[in-house]
Amino acid sequence: MGKITLSIYRRDPAVEAEGKFVDYEVPTEDGMVVLDAVKYVETNIDPTLSLRWNCKAGKCGSCSAEINYKPSLMCKTRIDTLGDHIRVAPMGAFPLIKDLVTDVSANWGMLKKIPVFTPRQDVPKPWIIAQIDIERSKEFKKCIECFLCQDVCHVVREHSGTGYFGPRHIVKAASADMHPMDTLDRSEFLDANAGLGFCNITKCCTEVCPEDIHITDNAIIPEKERAVNAFYDPIAMIARSRRKKKEAKNNGKQ
Amino acid sequence: MAEKYIDYETDILIIGAGGAGLRAAIAGFDSGVRVTVVTKSLLGKAHTVMAEGGIAASLGNLDNKDNWEVHFNDTVVEGVYISNWRMAELLAREAPDRVYELEQYGALFDRTPEGKISQRAFGAHTYRRLCHVGDRTGLELIKTLEDQVLHRDIKFFDELYITKLLKKGDRVIGAVGIKLNSGEFYAFRAKAVIVATGGCGKIYKVTSNSWESTGDGLGLAFNAGAELMDMEMIQFHPTGMVYPPGVRGLLVTEGVRGDGGILLNSEGERYMLRYSPKKKELDARDIVARANYAEIMAGRGTPHGGVYLDISHKGADYIKTKLPSMYAQFKDFAGVDITKEKMEVAPTVHYQMGGIKVDPDTTKTNVDGLFAAGEVASGLHGANRLGGNSLADILVFGRRSGLGAAEYTKKATLEEPSKSDIEAEIARVKSYLRDDGRNPYEVIEELSANMSDNVGIIRTETNLQKALIKILELKSSAPKVGVRGDLKYNKGLLACLEIPNMLTAAEAVVRGAMTRKESRGAHARSDYPKKDPNFKKNIIYKKSGDEMKLELRPVPEMPENLKKLVDPEEY
Structure with missing residues (x-):
């Protein structure tokens, strides 16, 4: 079993003006995906870490994040494709709710x-x-x-x-x-x-x-x-403007 | 202490936004009443999205002998004669209309060469019956309903978790919940409440269910006085992934077998010829699941503790068209190309047949003002559910619950809930925020391991006893869990709130399994390996003080005209 360092973005915008990346050391296993690693942190290190996930099977589209700067699903991104230092940030296009969770409403x-x-x-x-x-x-x-x-x-x-x-x-x-x-x-x-x-x-x-x-x-x-x-x-524009003029004229007659 | 919360008033409050909840919302709204939907995840993400194979409905597009009577018989026979006959009848009669209606809402089903809705073969259905969209039927269903809901004036709150149903006297009059993404509390006042929260698969370690399936509705309804039924009946799907560990339990659709996949053991034997010479891989789920389990136990399993499922002989084009997400799932997660290689699979917890006892026509529970539909409700599937009947279930009974609740609201009044009830509930939720609490994930881990180890596919008195002792021990220590942090988007806090529901579900499964001293459908006991006519009964669970009381009740007698349609039961 190997180890990786996971840098996860942490911020509660209600109390913190700026966010920061916090490093966590996570043991790896065969076939592990980024969501497994982030959940490891949530379950074993800090249960206050906010993340959104649901099916963990690439079918629901809940666990979107920016992994090493690339927008990806955490559940479909395998650790073994990324090396031993992985950066996980929330989606930047949406308002932040907390940590990795954004407001997509x-x-x-x-x-x-x-x-x-x-x-x-x-x-x-x-x-x-x-x-x-x-x-x-x-x-x-x-x-x-x-x-x-x-x-x-x-x-x-x-x-x-x-x-x-x-x-x-x-x-x-x-x-x-x-x-x-x-x-x-x-x-x-x-x-x-x-x-x-x-x-x-x-x-x-x-x-x-x-x-x-x-x-x-x-x-x-x-x-x-x-x-x-x-x-x-x-040509369609000319035809349309003529039709409109004609209609206006006809309407005027009535 | 005075607690802050937001008051919200509606006619029908629907808890859960899977297929049943959304279909109920449409039916309720179209009946002319105000509808509000709350869900603990985002809209469109519910577990329904994971349904793959299809919707069972006897359109007869491929096999013109199919009709509702055959579908009815299949459902009752495979439910091993403890299904509610009226629910089975309604399902079989109404499923075709619900499929065509979904098509009118915009769902695009795969077609036959003549351009009709195509139907695929599935386990223990007499005819080819499952209307499907490749192997993403659930996604199509939920997105279609989501679109219909968004274009109606239906209010929805997502990421809002209901923690308690509010009552006045014997009637449910609303609910208290916490909006996870803001940390605010809500007190809903409603004339009727529909529980459509799905199943409790997450009480097991190895399951095909998503994180949501924690039996929330079971706990809410049971604590409000609703009767549960047949909770011992937990379906193991024969084929879940076994490797890698992160996806252990993830569903491999029955469509693989429906479309020609075969099961093999490590010796290369197609063993289903031995277990079920006639129906082979397409026998009912309980039979195939136990066969897979027996092969693994006999030492004829794969390196990662499964059996082989092979569809490579069908060719890459066929597989990629018919089973695109299975192809992607194995390629992405396991690095296996199923057009060339065999899959490794093993049984995985998939579905709760039991749940809240409801009236078949209106889905009303025994508690006034409270309705239930979908997986959280019981009666339709008896001792074993047919593949594709769950998607038919959520459409047929989702709609019926919307109609039933709307009808009820026309005579019902809005009641003012007791402020102290609401404040006490908010205080209870807040009490989990503490520094010295036990990690809730530890409790869930112990519970789910206990269920998988002791209440699995084959049950014995000794193991069930062990399981019950553990559950009672967890139950007494459950109030000691807690997490740091605050109310906003605190998944650890959510886990604390889910635990009591999970424990209620688990206790019911185990007590039911101990009471049913026979083997019937999904419930198999090695110490009582035969089916017993004395147990052609439903088990009912009621809350009595802090205790769970069980009673055996006869299955409602089928009318003569339906009896004629059903193959007689054999012992």
């Missing part, structure tokens, strides 16, 4: 705003849908809401004034938009109300996604393209 507010799945009413039930038609949406439905993509996104992190909802929420909208029975197009909402245009496709979100969702290529870019086609295509 703003995400619920954004999810509420994204128009809900709105199915066709003109097809008989039960629905007949081909397997091939569910694949696009299915990729996005793998999302476990760990919010690592939000954490790594430099727009979310450093330019909160833009109002950009962030990668998770584009994926959510795309999962409904690409559902074969859905009737809405959420790109207009994303463009006008969710700051979609501020994403400059650096693909950092795709890199950290523990579910290997191709966030940028398969969700963000198609939504941007839809928005562009609908609202920024010059």
